[in-house]
Amino acid sequence: MMEFARVSVLALVVGSTLAATALSAEAGETLKPAKAANGRVVVLGDSLAISPSPRESFPARLQDYLSAAKIHLTVVNAGIRGDTTAGGLQRLRPLLTTDTRMLIVELGANDGLRGVEISQIERNLSAIIETAQRKNIPVLLCGMLVPPRFGWEYAVAFPELFQRVAAKYRVPLVPFLLDGVALIAKMNGPDGIHPNADGAKRIADTVWGYLESALQDEQAAAATPSI
Numbered sequence: 001m002m003e004f005a006r007v008s009v010l011a012l013v014v015g016s017t018l019a020a021t022a023l024s025a026e027a028g029e030t031l032k033p034a035k036a037a038n039g040r041v042v043v044l045g046d047s048l049a050i051s052p053s054p055r056e057s058f059p060a061r062l063q064d065y066l067s068a069a070k071i072h073l074t075v076v077n078a079g080i081r082g083d084t085t086a087g088g089l090q091r092l093r094p095l096l097t098t099d100t101r102m103l104i105v106e107l108g109a110n111d112g113l114r115g116v117e118i119s120q121i122e123r124n125l126s127a128i129i130e131t132a133q134r135k136n137i138p139v140l141l142c143g144m145l146v147p148p149r150f151g152w153e154y155a156v157a158f159p160e161l162f163q164r165v166a167a168k169y170r171v172p173l174v175p176f177l178l179d180g181v182a183l184i185a186k187m188n189g190p191d192g193i194h195p196n197a198d199g200a201k202r203i204a205d206t207v208w209g210y211l212e213s214a215l216q217d218e219q220a221a222a223a224t225p226s227i
Contacts, residue, residue, distance in 0.1 A: 029054045029077045039099045041066070041211070042076045044088050044128070045106035045142075048177065048203070049079025051194035058195070059104075061204030062211065071215065073101055084110045085124035092128055096135050102215060103132045104140045104207070106177060112146030112158050122161045129169045138218045140210055141166050142174045145182075172210050179206055 029050075043049050043059040050057050059077040066073050078095050080087070088107045096103065105128055111121045129139050143162035148155040159176070166173035178195075180202045181187040187199035195203060 038072045039101035040074050040076050040097065041102045041104065042078055042095050042100055043104045043106060044092065044095065045077075045079035045104075046083040046110055047079065047081040047194060048109065049077055049106050050081065051200065052189055052196050054079075056197045056200055058200045058203040058207060061201050062208060065204065065208050065212075069212065073215075079106070082110060083107060084114070084116070085121050085128070086111075086116075089124050089128050089131075092131055096132060096137055100135075100137050101218065102140060102211065103128075103137050104142065104211065105129070106142040108158075108162070109144045109146065112144065112154075113149070115150040115154070118154070118157050118161050121158075122165060125161075125165045126168070129165065129171060133169065138214055139169070139171045140174065140207070140214050141171050142177045142207065144177055172214050174207055174210050177203060177206065 041062070043062075045059075049059055054060065054077055057077060057079070059075045059079070063075040066075065076095070078091075080091075085107045088105070105125065107128075108121055108125070111124075125141070129141070132139050141162060143159055143166075146155055146158045162173060162175075165171075176182075181195050181199040184199075185192070187195060187202055189196045189199075
């Protein structure tokens, strides 16, 4: 079970702003790699994926890391402010083009801040992953914590749902997307919630280790001959 102390840390830094912000037209931005791309990495996310701006966000940093590693993939930042797992599921299918090599799912914070039932969030994430896996698209799932606005039982159960979904579908899990960012003033913007440029880089550093490993696994699987 997730430690209460770890949950309480996020409780101090996360407020209602994530849940209250309006939808933005900043979704679906394609970040250009240094060379012609051989496929796409789609980031299905909320405001955390487009903060402090799409150009300085953690998906933009991931594009830099892919280019530096000479992995010729284009990152598509499909982050929308205020989005939820239900919203992500609704807009998913057009994003999963035939050249999509990886889906990064960064959703759930707004669900938790609105008190959406744990079982419903789990069903939505499951449906997102199943949709991708039916198209043979690997998934990287990003976990999140929420404050105890709806009680400690809910706050503790919330991160556990990500663990269950990741285990069920055998997808890699980033345990806590905001590790090293939450509660650190220099990593966040004026609202204390959304990452600034340094915070976005820290998030990218966290995600990159899992993404690089997942892409290597995907490449190895593709190279394995079928019997």
